[in-house]
Amino acid sequence: MRNRTVPQPAMSFEYIMWMFTRISGLALLFLGAVGLVMAFAMGGRTLLDLPTLARWTFFPNPNHVVNSNIPDVTQGWANAYWQIMQIVIAFFGISHGFNGLRVVIEDYIGNTIWQPMLRGLIFLIWLFFMIMAVFVILAS
């Protein structure tokens, strides 16, 4: 096998998003593990069924588990630690998802006039969901 000269990655938008996809994916796995362990530590074994456990793992918000068996969801969950955790998870999750959506769409439309337009549209939807998520987290 002969040696190839591989160009050094430049700090382009695509490279940054490529890197972000990997970092946010690993971060989501780590944050999910923290959420899962904490849900068990706080009584997940007896008080939560599987769907509710999944909710606490990824989005531990009192509004998110209204129809679960926990007597009082605000007790022990609605504090600054979980709010920060939720904001970080929401940021990584929503950004990872909408960046993936952008990659899939740009795979199929190619380099046309639609590309920057759809990119802008996806940015706006991303912004909408980020604001909504942070609003829900801080207001609960």
Next chain:
Amino acid sequence: MTAKLRTSWQGLRYRGGGTMIAWLLHRLGGLAMVVFVGMHVFASFLTQQFGSDVGTAMNIVYQSPYFQAPLYFLIIFHALNGLRIILLDTFPKLLEYQREVTWLQWIVFLPLYGLVVFFIIARIVSGE
């Protein structure tokens, strides 16, 4: 136009094997999760701000075992496949063993998903 049709047909007939299925599932699961998480955030917002029943109605759909089983499949597969992609990107020499790594990924996947299926079936059987 004919060329386009022909390439689509070839795309359907393209037999990439296990790694192509992994790519397809990764992509489908990712898109499904964008919709799912988006609806979730929206439902939380509606429940919190307006006390709307829409959020509760959505929660009932999400909690149904028949919705959960494929969803967990896609999520766990997406996570493991993402780990495989990160691993192969970081150590390009492993690309030579791509097929074997994909099989290893399924071997890790099956017990994890099997556990989830066990809980889901246990819930159906107990009749909740």
